Amino acid sequence: MKKIAFLLPDFQEGGMPKVASNIMSGLNSDYSQYLILLDSESEIRYEHNSKVLGVCPKGQTKLQKMKVFLKRIKIVKELKKKYHFDVVVSFGVAANIINIVSNQNEKTVCTEHNVKSIENKTWGFFGKIYDVLIKLFYSKPDHLVAISNVMKEDFIENYNLKKDIDVIYNPHKINDIIERSNEPLNSSEKELFKNKKTLINVGRLTYAKGHWHLIRVLAELKKSEPNIQLLILGQGEMEEDLKKLSEKLNIQDSIQFLGFQQNPYKFIKHSDAFVMSSLFEGFPNVLIESLACNTPIISTDCKSGPREIIDKDKNIHKKIKEFEVHEYGLITPQFDGNVILNDSKLSDSEQQLKLAILELIQNKELYDKLKANCLNKALEYDVSNMVKKYEEIFR
CATH class of the missing domain: 3.40.50.2000 (Glycogen Phosphorylase B;)
Known part of the structure; x- marks a missing residue:
């Protein structure tokens, strides 16, 4: 052996x-x-x-x-x-x-x-x-x-x-994710989703994840979608800054900072969309996990990974100024990396993220189509497929 x-x-x-x-x-x-x-x-x-x-x-x-x-x-x-x-x-x-x-x-x-x-x-x-x-x-x-x-x-x-x-690409235990996503919510968790349009983000609260963009966009979304909310799962050094920003924008009641969760999948499953605001990634596992939970995804076109997951053509050299709709999710323009912790006007890329979210949650035909594609896409990254490639290397 x-x-x-x-x-x-x-x-x-x-x-x-x-x-x-x-x-x-x-x-x-x-x-x-x-x-x-x-x-x-x-x-x-x-x-x-x-x-x-x-x-x-x-x-x-x-x-x-x-x-x-x-x-x-x-x-x-x-x-x-x-x-x-x-x-x-x-x-x-x-x-x-x-x-x-x-x-x-x-x-x-x-x-x-x-x-x-x-x-x-x-x-x-x-x-x-x-x-x-x-x-x-x-x-x-x-x-x-x-x-x-x-x-x-x-x-x-x-x-x-x-x-x-x-x-x-990173391997995922898709069946395990599905099984854990079906774990029942407790009574307080059920209350989180009651009469709400729910966006969710899971990731460490660090610079790389760009959460402040998502919070600023949420403040604008509230003007036309008063029942929309954001769940943020994770911990990190920017937590206090992000909480202060939500208070400055007067949307603290519409954002739930839930910290590290042993089972994030049940929260993802009951959310309407997963939104990733990252400035850069390696390969965002959480997008695959969201697809496995049958939750449609929106992601910035950051380096690297989102386009290789969402865009069937995997056109990694493409640069965009407006959001795109693909078979497996929506892609929005990359952010410039500036930390903005105030109520200034949305940047062009933030505005496109806002429009992409509105398109997804208001266009039922598009939403149902993306939801129907989620699981098949997730299965491409199952452990059974990806580990074989590692075993070839090990041999």
């Missing part, structure tokens, strides 16, 4: 742990599985069927973080020597670099989950270091996996990577 290890920073909230969990659950019985967590104090929130190996706690200051990074390389190398893994799959820059430089002749598979030339700019000092490390080391693993074609192009154009890059 082959030994395979999954190397991640942590196994808490976020896309990478969820993807790793789904791959682990979908692998055939040929593999003995291990989970290596760089943060040994990480809370484990996702399912796994593996032996857990913690590395060490994370540092706080820049100097501590650099020392911890070097310490982690040493410990992971020791773990590889001890367990003699056949394959080690890593997730994200820090884990990928550690996987590469600690190699002990096992097959190294590095996966990336965001457009690095954009994301690294938001990380300041460490983002610049990561840019250098990517250029130096990402040509060295046996396989480099990008989760969208936009990400693959970003590696080639901005990091001059000449090696073959595999593109594998």
